[in-house]
Amino acid sequence: MTDYKDTVYLPKTDFSMRAGLPTKEPQILKLWEEINLFKKLREQRKNSEPFILHDGPPYANGNLHIGHALNKIIKDVINRSQSMLGKNANYVPGWDCHGLPIEWKIEENYRKKKKNKDDIPIVEFRKECRDFAAKWMDVQSEEFQRLGVYGDWEDPYSTMKYESEAIIMSEIGKFLMNGSLYRGIKPVMWSPVEKTALAEAEIEYHDHISTTIFARFPVIKTSLDIISDFEIIIWTTTPWTMPGNRAVAYGKDIDYSLIEVTNVGENSLAKIGDKIIIAKELVEDVMKEISVLSFNSSNTLKGSDFAGTVLAHPLNNNGYEHEVLLLEADFVTTDQGTGFRSYCSGSWCR
CATH class of the missing domain: 3.40.50.620 (HUPs)
Known part of the structure; x- marks a missing residue:
């Protein structure tokens, strides 16, 4: 070969x-x-x-x-x-x-x-x-x-x-x-064990399921006769802050629906005849959450229409007789909740 x-x-x-x-x-x-x-x-x-x-x-x-x-x-x-x-x-x-x-x-x-x-x-x-x-x-x-x-x-x-x-x-x-250094106040995470401030990378957050609530704020003073017997509804993830509530915020450009409840499901958070105000965009979600089966939407208002309105505290019959102001705020959104934000002493809380 x-x-x-x-x-x-x-x-x-x-x-x-x-x-x-x-x-x-x-x-x-x-x-x-x-x-x-x-x-x-x-x-x-x-x-x-x-x-x-x-x-x-x-x-x-x-x-x-x-x-x-x-x-x-x-x-x-x-x-x-x-x-x-x-x-x-x-x-x-x-x-x-x-x-x-x-x-x-x-x-x-x-x-x-x-x-x-x-x-x-x-x-x-x-x-x-x-x-x-x-x-x-x-x-x-x-x-x-x-x-x-x-x-x-x-x-x-x-x-x-x-x-x-x-x-x-x-x-x-x-x-x-050059005068750029100053002493100020800033909240930081602190380790009592290490006796030092903690960076964000050193902090681990544990998921926690909290109880959320809807709270009613009856209208007691307003220039709008149409809402004189309505209640503003807020949703908060921090119910323990409600005793410190002093105001409720709205978005001036948000559309709000005036709702009258006509039928409710079992264990509903509402009752027939309730008149409540919720951001128009969130009505369906809120009605489902509070087990309202049917309702009438009589009118729609802009947030700016609420200027000057005063509310009663949800616990007004339990020692919280102070007035709650309805105020405009630019950070109120319709991502979740009701389109209103609760204002607690010293901080905003949803």
Whole structure:
């Protein structure tokens, strides 16, 4: 049998027939390191248009996970693309070394050793946090580089560097000197255990099913005779605030229907003959919710027609004889509820 292999002209390549990535990738990374690829690119692009990617730093509190990989690889693609377009993409990686995630890790170690955090001197506690962060910065740096992310890994930034803290103080000083710094009041979430303010990312909300109510506010003073015997209906998710109610809000451009109930279902919240006012857009939903089977809609009014109207409190026969004003508000919507909003002392509540 004739062997034609040597008579056929085939292209030759230095590429291996198999990728062998677990072996090949470390070799490529080592080559980049040996030739100092990142610095060579910076030298070539030093006079080019700069491209700066502001990278939100990861916490230095453990090994990388898939979220870190996705984040950094996407950013690496962007930086490399900009570099190939001729820009000076000087990517400086960094780490966030402050905050509760790092403190929690140290406190976990205390609990394992039966130590009380409050017995540890604050200087010692902070040093342990700093050492912990430094350790994981080194670990994560190696892991990012193993992913092939290019950047200035020899000189990264960290929020715990004294130089960084000094710059922060310097910038705050500028705000102080130009009059932009002021003392104000702002509500923040507070951890009584950690004795510190909490960021939104550190707060977990647990779903909770609350009781909602519809409440009646009889009209007692009005320039509109047509509504003199009607009741304004509000819906609230915070029924415990009703004793603090002082006003009801309406939307001036919302259409409101005057409803008279003619038939009700079992366990209805209304009775035949009730005269109530609800946003026209929400009538069907409310009638279904309060089990009203049929009703007459005698008229429609604009919210602005209610100006000057005064209501009675739902508990007016139980010590709440004060008048309730019907006021215009631009935040009243018809997304849900009845088209009216209850105003409780110090806050709006739906």
